[in-house]
Amino acid sequence: MSKSDRHYIERCLDGHPNDFGYLVDRYTSMIVANLTGKLGNKDHGEEAAQETFVRAYFNINKLKKPDSFYAWLLGIADRIAKEQRRKRQIQLKQEELSSIRETGTAIEQKPDMDLRRAISMLPDAYRKVILLKYYGERSCSQIAEQLEISLFTATKRLSRAYVLLRQSLKLFQGGKSGGAR
Amino acid sequence: MNCTECKDLLGAYIEDLLEVSHKKNVADHLGQCPICSGEAEAVRKIQIRLIDDNRGADQSPLKDEIMNQILREQNSRLRTADTTSFVSRLGSAFIKRSIIMIAAVVVILIAVVIGLNSIQDNITFAEIVLPVLNARTLEYDDMNKDWQIVVAHTIVFDRKIRISFSEVPFKDMSYVIDIDSSQLLGLDHIHKTSTITDADIAGIAREDEILRTVRSAIQTALEGPKSAIVELGWQTVDGQDLLGFRFNPGNEGEEVFVWDDPSTEFLERISIINGDPDPNQGYTLNLMNIRFDVPVDASLVEVPPDYRMMHFREFMLRYFEENLLKYLKPWAEYLYDGVFPEITSRDEFLSQFLVGYRLGVSTPEEIKELVISGASLSLPGLFDEYDKLNLDERKKLSGTPIPTMFFYYINLFEAELEYSGGGVPLGDGNSEVFRYRSPDSDSWRVIYGDLHVENDPSK
Numbered sequence: 259m260s261k262s263d264r265h266y267i268e269r270c271l272d273g274h275p276n277d278f279g280y281l282v283d284r285y286t287s288m289i290v291a292n293l294t295g296k297l298g299n300k301d302h303g304e305e306a307a308q309e310t311f312v313r314a315y316f317n318i319n320k321l322k323k324p325d326s327f328y329a330w331l332l333g334i335a336d337r338i339a340k341e342q343r344r345k346r347q348i349q350l351k352q353e354e355l356s357s358i359r360e361t362g363t364a365i366e367q368k369p370d371m372d373l374r375r376a377i378s379m380l381p382d383a384y385r386k387v388i389l390l391k392y393y394g395e396r397s398c399s400q401i402a403e404q405l406e407i408s409l410f411t412a413t414k415r416l417s418r419a420y421v422l423l424r425q426s427l428k429l430f431q432g433g434k435s436g437g438a439r
Numbered sequence: 440m441n442c443t444e445c446k447d448l449l450g451a452y453i454e455d456l457l458e459v460s461h462k463k464n465v466a467d468h469l470g471q472c473p474i475c476s477g478e479a480e481a482v483r484k485i486q487i488r489l490i491d492d493n494r495g496a497d498q499s500p501l502k503d504e505i506m507n508q509i510l511r512e513q514n515s516r517l518r519t520a521d522t523t524s525f526v527s528r529l530g531s532a533f534i535k536r537s538i539i540m541i542a543a544v545v546v547i548l549i550a551v552v553i554g555l556n557s558i559q560d561n562i563t564f565a566e567i568v569l570p571v572l573n574a575r576t577l578e579y580d581d582m583n584k585d586w587q588i589v590v591a592h593t594i595v596f597d598r599k600i601r602i603s604f605s606e607v608p609f610k611d612m613s614y615v616i617d618i619d620s621s622q623l624l625g626l627d628h629i630h631k632t633s634t635i636t637d638a639d640i641a642g643i644a645r646e647d648e649i650l651r652t653v654r655s656a657i658q659t660a661l662e663g664p665k666s667a668i669v670e671l672g673w674q675t676v677d678g679q680d681l682l683g684f685r686f687n688p689g690n691e692g693e694e695v696f697v698w699d700d701p702s703t704e705f706l707e708r709i710s711i712i713n714g715d716p717d718p719n720q721g722y723t724l725n726l727m728n729i730r731f732d733v734p735v736d737a738s739l740v741e742v743p744p745d746y747r748m749m750h751f752r753e754f755m756l757r758y759f760e761e762n763l764l765k766y767l768k769p770w771a772e773y774l775y776d777g778v779f780p781e782i783t784s785r786d787e788f789l790s791q792f793l794v795g796y797r798l799g800v801s802t803p804e805e806i807k808e809l810v811i812s813g814a815s816l817s818l819p820g821l822f823d824e825y826d827k828l829n830l831d832e833r834k835k836l837s838g839t840p841i842p843t844m845f846f847y848y849i850n851l852f853e854a855e856l857e858y859s860g861g862g863v864p865l866g867d868g869n870s871e872v873f874r875y876r877s878p879d880s881d882s883w884r885v886i887y888g889d890l891h892v893e894n895d896p897s898k
Contacts, residue, residue: 304501370495
């Protein structure tokens with residue numbers, strides 16, 4: 259039913275800008291989850307996600323491999339996160355993030371900030387599979403196909419990603435209770 | 440199996456992607472190893488957190504905002520008409536693929552039109568019309584100015600088109616066409632009912648065609664030579680000073696006029712005129728008060744929660760039932776002295792009202808005159824007859840209510856109809872005059888002599 263990234267990219271280049279909307283639909287949740295984690299704040303994450311897609315759209319002619327749109331988009335998102343952190347002088351130190359986390363999540367209760375932060379800190383290969391699996395709602399075989407890896411590698415990366423997430427979350431939890439003491 | 444092997448397979452195990460033998464190995468290991476089983480439990484907890492986190496986030500407004508921002512920025516880039524960089528920016532993308540070369544030529548032509556016209560005037564043809572092609576949301580009024588027949592307000596929103604009417608016969612009804620699924624959602628705001636059906640039914644999806652016709656005409660003009668677009672300059676149109684352009688969209692006898700007042704947010708008007716004197720060929724499409732990328736309330740293309748869903752045929756008949764009831768009173772009162780007449784056949788009954796359809800009658804004199812003189816308009820060729828009318832006759836017809844659309848649909852849908860009103864006095868609430876049943880409905884709608892209506896579930 260849904261068409262490949264390449265299809266929509268070619269349609270955009272062919273003068274159908276609205277087709278970019280399908281890619282926005284497909285990747286917004288993943289990009290927002292990643293950026294919220296990186297910037298430690300839901301509003302900043304969404305703002306950066308918006309900038310990511312706008313920048314991607316106006317640079318789509320520079321994308322050499324349309325099948326790698328996801329990786330390319332994630333790269334843009336990471337660059338924007340860096341720029342915004344610099345701009346806002348956000349220090350990714352434990353204490354400051356904790357304070358943002360505590361004020362931010364206590365009110366909205368929506369994003370699981372610790373989790374998103376842990377995802378955003380994963381090495382690239384693991385972050386990609388987790389975002390695709392849980393925020394892009396892909397099956398393992400779809401992930402394998404999209405990333406051009408074997409199903410075994412995909413599930414192995416997923417296993418490894420869980421371990422890393424668990425370690426990070428433990429660390430944050432420790433930091434939090436340590437701070438509270 | 441050792442712990443490292445188990446951890447590597449844990450993801451696949453949880454996803455249930457392992458072969459039976461591997462699955463058993465992992466399960467056995469988990470049964471024996473508290474560290475790994477603790478790990479598996481922790482993974483499950485993380486999975487739940489991940490699923491919950493994604494479920495809690497509704498990104499729809501953000502997605503809309505992203506697309507709006509992209510399209511706003513795109514339009515603003517086009518409007519600033521930085522021709523050279525615009526062409527080169529897109530150029531490298533297009534030239535990569537030979538198949539898209541044609542499109543590149545089109546874009547360059549558009550850019551050249553923008554560039555050249557910019558020199559002459561501040562506002563150009565391309566600047567005026569490009570949003571019609573690119574806008575994510577579009578609103579306009581669709582009006583048949585010659586006939587004054589229907590004014591439809593149209594909202595194009597994503598891949599949906601919502602049409603509502605300010606004139607009969609579809610006043611207080613809206614349609615939403617889903618272009619992708621070719622489904623049509625009908626909303627009757629009087630009875631608070633809704634229906635879903637195929638969009639091509641009964642020609643209701645015409646609005647989709649209108650929009651496509653207009654967009655394709657504009658595309659043709661932008662792709663063609665600039666000399667084909669005639670600048671009409673500032674002219675007074677219906678009392679408004681407007682800047683005009685005219686071009687031929689590629690069909691003989693057809694002309695497109697674009698009128699704009701650049702100081703307003705509207706594009707005032709796009710008219711496609713086919714000047715063929717044959718009324719079957721000639722037509723005028725007027726899109727007026729065209730607005731681009733205005734925020735649209737998404738609920739407008741959805742079914743309001745308190746609306747009842749009905750089958751399409753039942754829905755249409757119910758909508759026109761009210762019109763019918765208005766017409767029955769003068770019909771019996773003026774033509775038959777207040778007593779419903781003896782009528783023996785379905786066709787005879789229907790033909791009485793199709794005369795009414797033709798004339799949109801409202802006075803007793805009109806009814807009498809037309810029943811006598813208009814009897815030639817008979818079933819089943821109702822619209823064939825309509826097509827034979829000259830423009831003056833159509834104009835006469837169009838400005839008036841059309842009370843007997845009900846019978847048109849009765850006939851179209853092959854609905855059941857039984858007349859038993861012979862001798863029933865108008866106002867008699869105990870005697871049935873006639874009943875009808877949509878092919879989709881289990882129960883009859885029964886109309887009594889005092890024109891109240893009841894549902895009758897019996898056979």
